Amino acid sequence: MYSDIQDILYSEEQIQDKIKELGECISADYEGKNPLVICVLKGAFMFMADLVKRIAVPLEIDFMAVSSYGNATKSSGVVKIIKDLDVPVEGRHIIIVEDIIDSGLTLSYLIDVLERRNALSVSVVALFNKPARRTVELEPDYTGYVLPDEFVVGYGLDYAEKYRNLPFIGILKPEVYSS
Numbered sequence: 010m011y012s013d014i015q016d017i018l019y020s021e022e023q024i025q026d027k028i029k030e031l032g033e034c035i036s037a038d039y040e041g042k043n044p045l046v047i048c049v050l051k052g053a054f055m056f057m058a059d060l061v062k063r064i065a066v067p068l069e070i071d072f073m074a075v076s077s078y079g080n081a082t083k084s085s086g087v088v089k090i091i092k093d094l095d096v097p098v099e100g101r102h103i104i105i106v107e108d109i110i111d112s113g114l115t116l117s118y119l120i121d122v123l124e125r126r127n128a129l130s131v132s133v134v135a136l137f138n139k140p141a142r143r144t145v146e147l148e149p150d151y152t153g154y155v156l157p158d159e160f161v162v163g164y165g166l167d168y169a170e171k172y173r174n175l176p177f178i179g180i181l182k183p184e185v186y187s188s
C-alpha cells in the first residue's frame with residue numbers, strides 16, 4: 010500500500026495541527042449556536058472524528074453518504090445520495106464537513122439540498138481544497154490545506170475504495186490508476 014504513494018503531501022502531525030486550528034475558529038464562530046455538523050461519507054469520516062473533538066461548543070452530528078467518483082479519478086458529474094440525514098435541518102445552523110473539494114460538484118449539490126430544506130445557515134469546512142480543478146464556483150468557509158492538481162489518497166480519501174486508512178495524505182503514483 011505504501012509503495013503506491015509517490016509523495017507524502019501532509020503528514021499525520023501536520024493534519025492534526027491544522028485540525029486543531031480549524032476547531033478553534035469554528036468554536037469561536039459557533040458559540041451559543043448548537044450547530045448540526047454533517048459528515049459527508051465516506052471520505053470525511055476520519056476528518057469528522059478528529060475535528061469534532063477540537064470543537065468546544067455543544068453540537069449534534071449526522072451523516073450523509075454521497076458518491077460521484079465510483080472507481081474513477083474524475084467526477085462522473087452525477088452526485089448520488091446513498092444515505093440521507095436522520096434529522097430535519099429546518100431552522101438549524103449546518104456545518105458540512107468535507108475531506109476534499111475538487112470539482113465542487115458534490116458540495117454545490119449538497120448546499121442546494123440543505124438550503125431547499127430551509128437550513129438557517131450552511132457553512133463548509135474542507136480539510137483539503139484543490140481549486141485548480143473547480144468546474145463550479147465554490148469557496149469553503151474554513152479550509153485546511155490547498156492541494157496541487159494531483160489525485161491524492163489517504164486520511165479518508167480513496168482510489169477505488171483503497172488507501173482510506175493511510176494516516177497521511179499523499180499523491181498516488183499515476184501507474185496505479187492508469188494500469
Ligand SMILES: O=P(O)(O)OC[C@H]1O[C@H](OP(=O)(O)OP(=O)(O)O)[C@H](O)[C@@H]1O
Nearest residue numbers: 050051052076077078111112113114115
Ligand atoms: O468536489 P468534487 O469533485 O465533487 O469531489 C469531492 C468529493 O469526492 C469524494 O467523494 P466520492 O464521491 O469519491 O465518495 P467517497 O467519499 O465515498 O469516496 C470526496 O470525498 C468528496 O466528497
Ligand code: HPA
Nearest residue numbers: 111159160161162166167
Ligand atoms: O484527489 C482525490 N482523491 C480521492 N478522492 C477524490 N475525490 C475528489 N478528488 C479526489
Ligand SMILES: [Mg+2]
Nearest residue numbers: 052078079167
Ligand atoms: Mg472517493
